Amino acid sequence: MAKPLIRFEGVHFRYNPGTEREWAALQGIDLDIYPGEFVAVLGHNGSGKSTLAKHCNALLVPSSGRVLVDGLDTKDDAAVWQIRQTIGMVFQNPDNQLVATTVEEDVAFGPENLGIPSKEIQARVDEALRAVGMEAYRLHSPHQLSGGQKQRVAIAGMISMRPRCIVLDEPTAMLDPEGRREVMHTIHRLNETEKITIVHITHHMDEVINADRVVIMTDGKIALQGTPKDVFSNVELLRSLHLDVPQVTALSHRLRSRGLNLPDGIITVDELVECLCQS
Amino acid sequence: MALFKNITIGQYIPGNSAIHRLDPRTKIIGTVLLIVLLFMVDSFLGYALAAVAIFGIVQLSEIPWRIILRGLRPLFVILLLTVSLHLFMTEGTPIFRIWFIEVTWEGLFRGVMMGVRLALLVMGTSLLTLTTSPINLTDGIESLLKPGKRIGVPAHELAMMMTIALRFIPTLLEEAEKIMKAQMARGADFQSGGLMQRAKSLIPLLVPLFVNAFRRADDLAIAMEARGYRGGEGRTKFKELHFGQADAIALGVSIAFVVLVGVLF
Ligand SMILES: Nc1ncnc2c1ncn2[C@@H]1O[C@H](COP(=O)(O)OP(=O)(O)OP(=O)(O)O)[C@@H](O)[C@H]1O
Ligand SMILES: [Mg+2]
Numbered sequence: 001m002a003k004p005l006i007r008f009e010g011v012h013f014r015y016n017p018g019t020e021r022e023w024a025a026l027q028g029i030d031l032d033i034y035p036g037e038f039v040a041v042l043g044h045n046g047s048g049k050s051t052l053a054k055h056c057n058a059l060l061v062p063s064s065g066r067v068l069v070d071g072l073d074t075k076d077d078a079a080v081w082q083i084r085q086t087i088g089m090v091f092q093n094p095d096n097q098l099v100a101t102t103v104e105e106d107v108a109f110g111p112e113n114l115g116i117p118s119k120e121i122q123a124r125v126d127e128a129l130r131a132v133g134m135e136a137y138r139l140h141s142p143h144q145l146s147g148g149q150k151q152r153v154a155i156a157g158m159i160s161m162r163p164r165c166i167v168l169d170e171p172t173a174m175l176d177p178e179g180r181r182e183v184m185h186t187i188h189r190l191n192e193t194e195k196i197t198i199v200h201i202t203h204h205m206d207e208v209i210n211a212d213r214v215v216i217m218t219d220g221k222i223a224l225q226g227t228p229k230d231v232f233s234n235v236e237l238l239r240s241l242h243l244d245v246p247q248v249t250a251l252s253h254r255l256r257s258r259g260l261n262l263p264d265g266i267i268t269v270d271e272l273v274e275c276l277c278q279s
Numbered sequence: 280m281a282l283f284k285n286i287t288i289g290q291y292i293p294g295n296s297a298i299h300r301l302d303p304r305t306k307i308i309g310t311v312l313l314i315v316l317l318f319m320v321d322s323f324l325g326y327a328l329a330a331v332a333i334f335g336i337v338q339l340s341e342i343p344w345r346i347i348l349r350g351l352r353p354l355f356v357i358l359l360l361t362v363s364l365h366l367f368m369t370e371g372t373p374i375f376r377i378w379f380i381e382v383t384w385e386g387l388f389r390g391v392m393m394g395v396r397l398a399l400l401v402m403g404t405s406l407l408t409l410t411t412s413p414i415n416l417t418d419g420i421e422s423l424l425k426p427g428k429r430i431g432v433p434a435h436e437l438a439m440m441m442t443i444a445l446r447f448i449p450t451l452l453e454e455a456e457k458i459m460k461a462q463m464a465r466g467a468d469f470q471s472g473g474l475m476q477r478a479k480s481l482i483p484l485l486v487p488l489f490v491n492a493f494r495r496a497d498d499l500a501i502a503m504e505a506r507g508y509r510g511g512e513g514r515t516k517f518k519e520l521h522f523g524q525a526d527a528i529a530l531g532v533s534i535a536f537v538v539l540v541g542v543l544f
Contacts, residue, residue: 057505081507089505096498099506101413101446108517113507121517143449157506 003071004032005165005197006056006087010065013051013220017063025051027220029065033199035164038191040208040228041201043217044242049201052217053169056199057087070164085114088158088166092173094150095142103145103153104129104138110161121160128160131194132186148179152186159190165197166190172202180204205246209267216241233265248272290350290405291412297525298340298410303419305526306407309533313403316537317396325544326395332536333403340410350405351398358394365390413445414518422520435511443499451492458487 013026025048033039043049054060055067058074070086072079091097100106107128111121129135132152142150151171158166168187172180184207190196200211208214214231216224218241224231232238232245235253239245245253252266252275261279266272293299298306316329337347351358371385408416421438428434459469462483469480 054501059501059505084505084507089502091498091502093495093498095450096495097502099446099499099503100442105414105517109503109508110506112514112517113509115513115515118516118519121515125517141449142446143453161507 002034004068005035005070006031006033006199007068008032008052008055008065009068011055011062011067012064013048013055013060014063015051025220026055026062029220029222031215031222031225033165033197035197036191036195038188038198038200038210038212039215040211040213041199041215041217042203042205042208042243047217048220049217050169051220053089053167053199053201056165056167057089058083059089085161086164088161088163090151090154090158090166090168090171092170094147094154094174097154098142098150098157101141102138103134103140103142106142106153107156107160110157114161124160124162128156131159131190132156146179147175148182151175151179151183155183155186155190159194159196163196165199167199167201169201170203171200172204172207180207205244209246216243228267229265231265232267290408292342292346292409293412294341294410296339296341296410298336298406300525301410301529302520302522302526303411303415304423304520304522305530306411307416307419307423308530310404310407312533312537314400316541317400317403319537319541320544322544323392325540326392326399328540328544329399330395333399333406336406337402340406342406342409346409347402347405350409351401354397354401358397361397362390362394365393414442415520417441417445418516418518418520435514439511447495450495451488454491455484455488458484 008029008031011026011029012024015021015023015025029052041049041052051060055062055074056069058067058069058080061067061075067074069079069083072083074080074083098106099109104125107125108121111124116124125138126135129138132155134149134152134156137145137149137153142153145153154171155166155168166187171187172183175183187198187200188210191198200207202208209228209232211228213225214228215222216231216238223241224234224237232249235245235249244250246267248269248271249265249267252262252272256262260276262272262275266275313329313333320326320329337344366382366386366389367380369383369386369389371383374382374384374387376382411419417438420441421434424432424434424437459467463469467480467483469477469484471477472480
C-alpha cells in the first residue's frame with residue numbers, strides 16, 4: 001500500500017498538563033490515513049475527535065508519540081508551514097471561520113498568506129469557487145449566505161490553498177438537512193474528482209455509510225475501525241459505546257433478533273430489500 | 280420586528296463611476312485634504328467654492344442626492360444646536376432681541392457658516408465610504424500607513440482589525456436581535472422605564488453577546504492559523520492597488536485647489 005499521508009504513532013495528548021484541569025484527551029492513538037481515502041470519524045461527545053483533528057495540522061502537538069504529515073513531524077516548527085498547506089481544516093461553526101467581507105476575498109485569504117502572486121490567486125479563487133459550486137456568489141458578503149453555503153465557502157477557502165487532504169470537524173452539525181446535503185455532496189465530489197483525501201468527523205450515521213473507512217473513538221482511544229459494513233456489523237458494541245447505528249442497520253438487527261435470516265452489516269435500504277427478498 | 284434593519288454600516292453603493300474607479304488612497308488623501316480645507320477657509324466665497332467642488336464630485340460619482348442627504352439626517356440635531364449656539368451667543372450688531380436672548384448679524388453669519396461647514400464635512404467624508412468598498416478602504420489605509428511601520432505603526436494589524444470588525448458587525452447584530460427576541464419571549468422588556476431601567480434591561484442581552492463574541496474570536500483565531508495566517512509579513516494581496524494616471528490627475532487637482540482656495544479665502 002501507498003505511504004500514509006497522515007500517520008499517528010502512539011499519540012497521547014493532555015490538555016492543561018500539570019494543573020488540576022489536566023485532561024488526557026488522546027490516549028494512545030495509532031492511525032494511518034492514506035492518500036485519496038475518505039475516512040469518517042465517529043465518537044460520542046468528548047471522545048477526542050476535535051483533539052484528533054487539530055493534531056492533523058499542528059494546531060495541537062502530541063504530549064507523547066508523534067504525528068507525521070507526508071513524512072514531516074508536526075512538532076518540527078520549521079515544517080508547520082508546509083503541513084498547514086498540505087492539510088486543510090474546516091470547522092463546525094460556519095460563521096466563525098470566514099474572515100473577509102466578501103466571498104472571493106475570503107477564498108483568497110489562504111493564498112494571500114502563502115504569498116502567492118495576485119494573478120495566480122485570481123485563478124485559484126475561480127477554480128475553488130467552481131469546485132464548490134459557489135461561483136455565482138463571489139461578491140456576496142458572508143452574512144447573506146445560508147449555513148450550507150458558508151460551509152462551502154469555507155471549503156473553497158481550503159481548496160484555494162491546494163491541500164492534499166481536508167479535515168472537516170463536524171461541518172454539518174449546525175446545518176439544516178438541505179445544507180448538510182450540499183456539504184456532503186461537495187466533499188464526496190472533491191474526493192472522487194479532485195482526489196483530495198477527506199477526514200470527515202460527524203455525529204450523523206447516514207454521513208458515514210459512503211466512506212471508505214470508519215473510525216470509532218471512545219475516551220481518547222480508537223475502539224474500532226474498518227469499512228462501514230464491518231463496523232456496523234457490531235451493533236451491540238456500538239450501542240455499548242453510546243453510538244447510534246444507521247436506521248436500516250438497526251431495523252435489520254431487530255428483524256434478525258426476531259429470527260429472520262439476515263446477514264450482518266446491512267447499511268443501505270437497497271441491501272435490506274434485496275436480502276429480505278432472498279430470505 | 281426589525282430592530283437593526285435601519286443601521287447601515289460601510290454604506291458602500293457599488294458603481295463604476297470615475298470616482299468609484301479611483302485608487303482608495305487617492306480618495307482617502309482627497310478626503311483629508313477636504314477636511315483641512317474646510318477648517319482653513321473662513322469666508323463666504325471659500326465655502327461657496329468648497330461646496331461647488333463637492334457638488335461636482337457628487338455629480339461625477341453618480342450617487343443619487345437622496346442618499347447623500349440621507350447621511351445628514353442623523354446630524355440634524357447637532358447641526359441645529361451648532362447653528363443656534365452661534366446665533367444666540369455671538370456678540371455684535373443686534374437684529375432683534377427677545378427677553379435676554381439677542382440675535383446679532385455676526386451670530387447669524389457665524390451660525391450659518393458653521394452649519395454649512397459641518398454639512399459639507401459630512402457630505403464630503405460620506406462620499407468616501409459611499410464610493411469605496413470596505414476592502415478597498417482597508418487596503419488603502421494599510422498601504423498609506425505602511426511607511427509608519429518603521430516608527431511602530433501596526434499598519435497590517437489595524438487593517439486586519441477593521442476587516443474583521445466589518446465582517447462581524449452584521450453577524451453580531453443578527454445575534455443581538457436573536458437574543459433580544461428570545462428574552463422578550465420570556466417577558467423581558469427593553470422598551471419602557473427610565474434610562475436606568477432600560478440600561479439595566481440590556482444586561483441580559485449584553486452578557487451572552489459578549490460571551491459569544493469571545494468564543495467567536497477564539498474560533499476565528501484557530502481558523503486563521505489553520506489557513507496559514509502569520510501576520511502581515513510575506514503576505515500578498517488578491518487585488519493589488521493601482522495608482523494610475525487618473526489618480527495622479529485627481530490628486531494634483533485636489534492639492535492645487537486646496538492650496539489655492541485655502542490660502543486665498
Ligand atoms: N481546551 C481544553 N481544555 C481542557 N480540556 C479540553 C479542552 N478541549 C477539550 N477538552 C476535553 O478533552 C476531551 C475531548 O474533547 P474533544 O473536543 O476532542 O471531543 P469531541 O469528540 O470533539 O467532542 P464533541 O463531540 O463534543 O465535539 C473532552 O473531555 C473535553 O472536555
Ligand atoms: Mg468536537
